[in-house]
Amino acid sequence: MSDLFSAYDLAGLHLKNRIVMAPMTRSRAVNTVADAQTALYYQQRAGAGLIVSEGSPISRQGAGYLFTPGIYSPEQVEGWKQVTRAVHEKDGKIFCQLWHVGRISHVSLQENGAAPVGASNKKAENTTAFAYDEQGQAARVQASQPRALSTQEVAAVVQDFARAAANAVEAGFDGVEIHGANGYLIEQFINAGINTREDRYGGNSVEGRLTFVLEVVDAVVAAIGSSRVGIRLSPFNRGFDMPVFDDEAQTWLELARLLSGKNLAYVHLSNRKAIINNTNGKAFLEAFRKAYTGTLIMAGEYTKEEGERDLQEGLIDLVAFGRPFISNPDLVARLKNGWPLTAFDPAVFYGGGQEGYTDYPVYEEIADQAAD
Ligand SMILES: Cc1cc2nc3c(=O)[nH]c(=O)nc-3n(C[C@H](O)[C@H](O)[C@H](O)COP(=O)(O)O)c2cc1C
Structure with missing residues (x-):
């Protein structure tokens, strides 16, 4: 019987239960x-069947928040080695989340104050990065005006993902999760x-818009093997x-179908509530489940029941719990x-x-x- 507390074979990796730390x-x-x-923080949480680490920038360019531990x-x-050792000591498993924020960054985080990069030069309005304000204080600041990556630069970012994946394995992670969610570069x-691009990564066709994510997946798989690779x-x-766009459901289902052929460790959906609150949300999830035949994880305000x-x-x-x-x-x-559960306090989430x-x-x- 598959319940939350039963073990699971994740592409050859034994998970002691079906609970994932998001x-x-x-x-x-x-x-x-x-x-x-x-290391202590993750070790304390090693009761999870699988831990997915916090987003770990794959390059300085890929960072949008201060004090996030990179993997480049x-x-x-070396720093991550302490973490993976501590989790493994408690019989836990841990994947590294590979992260490029794209346009959700700020000039104060970029080398020589350069503009952040994105799929296009469209700015993320009313969206903050965690960076330095004009007084040099760490603060939430409006994401800067980005510039579009050139075609050659996209290929270089793909390689950054692959190198970061190899680094993650060297650091002792059991695998990596490509961060393709939550409005960052891949999304x-x-x-x-x-994506208003006109090159082969371009926005006019579903195929074009999926080219980048599929190249990242292929490069990361080539670097560390498909059974160690998940994607969110x-x-x-x-x-x-992130705006509504035409053929949205079709785009995601096509991606699910294409990822199915790649023998990955898993696909992880981050936003259950946003999916089900859509018209036909449940039907979409069922269609996604059919289109993607591998292990599927989902997060989003889950209760045990x-x-x-x-x-x-x-x-x-597998069920992922975050907060x-x-x-x-x-x-x-x-x-x-x-x-009973202890309530979380958003005031201490960051920093x-x-x-x-x-x-x-x-x-x-x-x-x-x-x-007492
Ligand atoms: C403090 C905080 C930080 C988060 N950071 C990340 C992140 O680095 N990468 C990511 O994919 N999602 C991130 N998320 C989203 C969570 O992984 C999860 O999808 C979301 O919180 C919904 O699950 P929950 O309702 O169980 O918390 C973050 C959420 C919170 C609350």
Whole structure:
């Protein structure tokens, strides 16, 4: 029987349960290098069947938020080694999320104050990066005016993804998750409202708009092997100034079909609520499930009961929880035993030190204190 607590074979990788810790940026890596505190944070959460790390920039150009631990320099690879070792010590599994933010960045984060790059020069209106303001303070600032990547530069970004994947394996990760979701660079190419290019990555056809993501997948697979590669997508995402476009459902279903042929570890949908709140949302998910025949993960405001139901109905194979994992390091044990959950606090999601990061107690500690 497939329930949340049964084991799962993820392309040859044994997961002790079907609960995934969703990738979550915490912006606590000073100098963009994961450290002992990062290792402790992930180790505390190693009860998950699979952890997907916070987004890890594949290059300086790919960063849009301060204090995010990258995966492009030797120091960053060394930093992540502590994390993967700590998770493996607790019999956990961890994938590295490979991230290029594209236009959701700011000149203060880019080399020599350059403009961020995107699929086109369309700016993300009313959207912030986490960067330096005019006073030099870390702050949420409007994303800068981007410039469109040239055709040759796109090929170079594809190679950055492949190199980052090899780095992730060197750092001890069990695999990588390509971040194709939430309005970042890959989705900027997929969305016809943003991708106004006229080259072969161009916006006039579904095929053109899917070229970049498929090249990234192929390059990453060539670097580390298909069974170690997952990808995250967010169909119908409207965050980060992503517009509605024609043939939207058809685009995502075509991508699902094409990814099916690539023998990946999984596809991960990040935004269950945005998908189901669409007209025909449930039908779309069912069509996606049919089109993509491999392991499917989904995240988005799941409760234990909803997760169990979606597993039972065969809609997905693994259930991802995001925010509940921030405030419940022992989330799996709490769900299993029916113990109450500690509420999460958005004020401590990003930045700062150990407060709201590694200081959340497990339930047994809370219960012991109550009994004292
Ligand atoms: C603090 C925070 C940081 C996040 N960072 C990322 C990220 O780096 N990469 C990503 O794909 N999604 C990110 N997300 C989205 C989550 O992975 C997840 O899809 C979303 O929170 C919905 O799941 P939930 O309702 O269980 O929290 C983030 C969400 C939160 C709350």
